[in-house]
Amino acid sequence: MTLNLLTIAVALPAFMGRVNRPARFAQAGVALQAAGWVLLLLSSLAEPSSWQDRVVSTLSMAGIAAGMAYNAIAFDLWCGRVAFARAPAVIAVLLTAGYGIGFDSYPFRVGWANGLFTLQMAIVVASLCRKPLVPVGRWRWLLVISLLAQMTVTGWRGVLGAFYTADFPNFFAPHMVNLFFGLVANITVVLSLAALLLAHRDEAARELERLATTDGLTGVLNRRAWLTQAAIDLTMGERYRQPVGVLMVDLDHFKQINDHYGHAGGDGALQLFAEALRAVARTGDVYCRYGGEEFCVLMNQADAAAVRAFDLRLRAWLHEAAPRLLGYALPYSAGVAMRLSDDETIEALLRRADSALYSAKALGRNLTLNPDELDEPDIQPSLSMRD
Numbered sequence: 001m002t003l004n005l006l007t008i009a010v011a012l013p014a015f016m017g018r019v020n021r022p023a024r025f026a027q028a029g030v031a032l033q034a035a036g037w038v039l040l041l042l043s044s045l046a047e048p049s050s051w052q053d054r055v056v057s058t059l060s061m062a063g064i065a066a067g068m069a070y071n072a073i074a075f076d077l078w079c080g081r082v083a084f085a086r087a088p089a090v091i092a093v094l095l096t097a098g099y100g101i102g103f104d105s106y107p108f109r110v111g112w113a114n115g116l117f118t119l120q121m122a123i124v125v126a127s128l129c130r131k132p133l134v135p136v137g138r139w140r141w142l143l144v145i146s147l148l149a150q151m152t153v154t155g156w157r158g159v160l161g162a163f164y165t166a167d168f169p170n171f172f173a174p175h176m177v178n179l180f181f182g183l184v185a186n187i188t189v190v191l192s193l194a195a196l197l198l199a200h201r202d203e204a205a206r207e208l209e210r211l212a213t214t215d216g217l218t219g220v221l222n223r224r225a226w227l228t229q230a231a232i233d234l235t236m237g238e239r240y241r242q243p244v245g246v247l248m249v250d251l252d253h254f255k256q257i258n259d260h261y262g263h264a265g266g267d268g269a270l271q272l273f274a275e276a277l278r279a280v281a282r283t284g285d286v287y288c289r290y291g292g293e294e295f296c297v298l299m300n301q302a303d304a305a306a307v308r309a310f311d312l313r314l315r316a317w318l319h320e321a322a323p324r325l326l327g328y329a330l331p332y333s334a335g336v337a338m339r340l341s342d343d344e345t346i347e348a349l350l351r352r353a354d355s356a357l358y359s360a361k362a363l364g365r366n367l368t369l370n371p372d373e374l375d376e377p378d379i380q381p382s383l384s385m386r387d
């Protein structure tokens, strides 16, 4: 068991390569557990009940319990939870303190430590059984099986040590529980390693997906991901006979912002614009950074009036926030295209929205044009941002 854990503690960082936060917690957890088991073996070399025995044994309990607490944090993070349960960490502290203080009584220390280890594992199992907040693979069931097997042996040891001390006078006693422990330990170490690697692979795949679909600067969807989603939404709109509108936005005189405030200042303006989109978007609005200082919004179940309302909300938000947060106004020009027929593709809609945007720029900027609004072809923003 100890040798297996040590091998894993050394091998995990090598297998995982560059790792993120949850994987670092998992690696630290395995390393602490391995150190704990090494210390437990070393404690058998000390004079029984000597102060050296007390110190090394207590440290070994601290290592094993802290390792489980670190692993619990890794599992929570892998399941998408940010605020993780602190109970396993509290138990690790109580377990170590109680074990060190009550070391002189063998039944107490064995019952206390194994009882709390069992409780700690039960809490981790309960947490693993909760519905994850992000899609995760089956690795958590491998861990649940592994932890349930370890709980059985640990709880059994606790009861034997506390109440049947003659049958279980020390950790290495030739009792059936120890034979069972040897078997369970080897199987569960392998299962746990497989689960940790699978969880890490899941996380890496999710991160890759996020990087592939979002814009690094603003955090909104990138053009490719938006086009994929927009094509799906258009098909759904056609099936359910719902109106769909596209708003194409281009920030005005953006080059001047870069020239005036530097590239970092320009980046800040783009980030603020993305924040504005997030703030005013409603369910069914899908937005992206289309490229450079251009953004696109697809509005599901939205007629021309709904698109206009979105545009006005966006202008009002920027009118209030941009001078306050950037120190200057952030005007934009926009073109709107409403889907006119069932067979119209997203590319065709974008061509029309782009042409309306071009006209808006030509008409002097800081306005939104929707040529599809028959009775009101040119829509001036109700809130002008011209200086």
Ligand SMILES: Nc1nc2c(ncn2[C@@H]2O[C@H](COP(=O)(O)OP(=O)(O)OP(=O)(O)O)[C@@H](O)[C@H]2O)c(=O)[nH]1
Residues within 6 Å of the ligand: 217, 250, 251, 252, 253, 254, 255, 256, 258, 262, 263, 264, 265, 266, 267, 270, 291, 292, 293, 361, 365
């Ligand atoms: N800071 C920053 N600037 C960018 C980024 N992407 C594109 N730009 C700049 O955006 C500017 C776009 O300039 P133009 O296409 O001339 O357009 P404009 O100055 O906004 O003028 P109009 O669109 O005609 O109103 C260029 O100076 C680009 O360098 C970016 O990620 N960060």
